[in-house]
Amino acid sequence: MKMLKLALVWAGTLGQLLPGRLAAQDGSPAAAVPVERLRARREALLKKMRIGVAVLRSASERSGDPPDPDYPQDSDFRQDNDFFYLTGLETPDSWLVLVAKESGPGQVILYLPPRDPVQERWTGAQLGPGVLAAQETGIPEADIRSTEKAEAEIRDRVTGQQSLAAVPGGAFYFKHSKKNSESEFIRSIILAPFVQAADLQVILWSLRQVKDENEIWRLRRAAEISAQGHLAAMRATKPGVWEYEVEAAAEGTFRRLGAERVAYPSIVGTGGNGTVLHYDKNRAKAESGELMVMDMAAEFGYYAADVTRTIPVSGHFTPHQRALYDLVLGAQQVAIDSTRPGVRMRDLDGIARRYLHDHSGDLCGKQTCDTFFIHGLSHHIGMDVHDPAVSDLLEPGMVFTIEPGVYLPDEKTGIRIEDDILVTPEGHEVLSAGAPRRAEDVEKAVGKP
Numbered sequence: 001m002k003m004l005k006l007a008l009v010w011a012g013t014l015g016q017l018l019p020g021r022l023a024a025q026d027g028s029p030a031a032a033v034p035v036e037r038l039r040a041r042r043e044a045l046l047k048k049m050r051i052g053v054a055v056l057r058s059a060s061e062r063s064g065d066p067p068d069p070d071y072p073q074d075s076d077f078r079q080d081n082d083f084f085y086l087t088g089l090e091t092p093d094s095w096l097v098l099v100a101k102e103s104g105p106g107q108v109i110l111y112l113p114p115r116d117p118v119q120e121r122w123t124g125a126q127l128g129p130g131v132l133a134a135q136e137t138g139i140p141e142a143d144i145r146s147t148e149k150a151e152a153e154i155r156d157r158v159t160g161q162q163s164l165a166a167v168p169g170g171a172f173y174f175k176h177s178k179k180n181s182e183s184e185f186i187r188s189i190i191l192a193p194f195v196q197a198a199d200l201q202v203i204l205w206s207l208r209q210v211k212d213e214n215e216i217w218r219l220r221r222a223a224e225i226s227a228q229g230h231l232a233a234m235r236a237t238k239p240g241v242w243e244y245e246v247e248a249a250a251e252g253t254f255r256r257l258g259a260e261r262v263a264y265p266s267i268v269g270t271g272g273n274g275t276v277l278h279y280d281k282n283r284a285k286a287e288s289g290e291l292m293v294m295d296m297a298a299e300f301g302y303y304a305a306d307v308t309r310t311i312p313v314s315g316h317f318t319p320h321q322r323a324l325y326d327l328v329l330g331a332q333q334v335a336i337d338s339t340r341p342g343v344r345m346r347d348l349d350g351i352a353r354r355y356l357h358d359h360s361g362d363l364c365g366k367q368t369c370d371t372f373f374i375h376g377l378s379h380h381i382g383m384d385v386h387d388p389a390v391s392d393l394l395e396p397g398m399v400f401t402i403e404p405g406v407y408l409p410d411e412k413t414g415i416r417i418e419d420d421i422l423v424t425p426e427g428h429e430v431l432s433a434g435a436p437r438r439a440e441d442v443e444k445a446v447g448k449p
């Protein structure tokens with residue numbers, strides 16, 4: 001947040017830079033992304049580009065200024081995912097340029113805002129161009145520049161006579177996001193004569209869908225922390241508890257264990273609220289006899305878990321609730337058991353639906369329970385909770401959810417069970433296994449502080 005704009009003017013000593021730095025996850029329990037990982041990601045991107053120039057912009061601070069404030073909250077700044085993936089930096093208002101040549105290694109140029117001693121008295125040390133930035137990113141110091149001339153230099157590199165975006169087979173790679181492609185600067189480059197525009201986003205998605213060892217470490221920790229949060233939430237639940245109290249038990253645990261933020265707004269829905277897929281008001285009181293759906297997870301070092309448990313508020317399932325719960329659990333388990341490299345996510349979806357169909361009995365009335373499974377079984381996770389992917393075919397290193405559900409609004413009953421699965425060369429590993437899942441284990445945890 002730009003505190004300087006709050007009408008107060010710092011009258012102390014100016015011109016002195018603060019010690020310390022705000023760099024690559026500095027001070028975060030997740031620590032910095034190792035430089036060799038960042039280099040490998042950039043090299044993989046350059047290889048896929050073949051010939052051309054790619055331009056990425058980092059995120060900016062949101063504005064707290066009237067008349068159009070964004071209502072930023074505590075630690076509100078979050079880096080753009082692709083920028084973080086390639087640089088490991090949390091610096092706002094920066095540019096990354098990658099130049100892929102037909103032969104020889106490519107070049108990576110990083111533009112960082114110059115350090116500002118006045119601003120730093122308010123918001124802390126920033127990483128500027130220099131040796132520290134080179135150490136953090138593995139980009140040569142000579143290729144780290146100030147943003148003061150960034151736009152002119154980038155325009156010249158892409159549209160100038162020597163441009164690799166205009167040679168046969170070359171391209172200007174940029175992200176097709178609304179914010180990006182509609183920015184005046186990027187549009188002016190795309191519209192320049194001879195520049196061949198190409199989609200950078202789809203290449204980044206194809207790289208990001210298979211996680212490297214550091215990403216798997218982050219996701220594993222995000223899932224472990226989330227599982228601990230679920231356990232705390234189960235323990236905090238008893239008849240009369242408010243949904244937000246359960247949310248607080250989980251989120252307090254996430255933060256205590258090193259998560260910087262939640263992976264998405266926590267969903268705690270008791271009774272009929274549990275049948276609303278993205279219910280996140282979390283304002284109702286939980287009553288004995290109800291089931292409560294808790295879809296809550298932590299983000300750790302920029303990586304998001306996604307975990308759901310469904311629990312009986314009283315600590316005991318009724319026989320009907322238990323039968324429905326075991327049906328959903330069975331559907332999840334067959335899908336988990338079928339997970340290995342070479343299987344398609346849509347096949348797992350079919351396997352879970354068939355299980356619900358074949359084992360429904362009369363649990364869902366005249367219809368089979370698969371009718372009431374109204375969303376997809378799976379999605380990738382990563383820096384986005386719904387992480388982008390370009391392939392449906394599972395490979396080692398992919399991490400995705402398996403989350404069957406049955407929603408019966410007429411009975412005010414929703415059940416969803418969601419876990420995070422790493423695809424391994426041999427099969428799979430359930431990263432969120434620390435959260436009780438079998439009905440008897442759930443019953444043992446609920447209401448037992």
Ligand code: GLY
Pocket residue numbers: 264295306385403418
């Ligand atoms: N928490 C959002 C989802 O399960 O997809």
Ligand code: MN
Pocket residue numbers: 306379401403418
């Ligand atoms: Mn999910």
Ligand code: MN
Pocket residue numbers: 295296306307308418
């Ligand atoms: Mn979820």
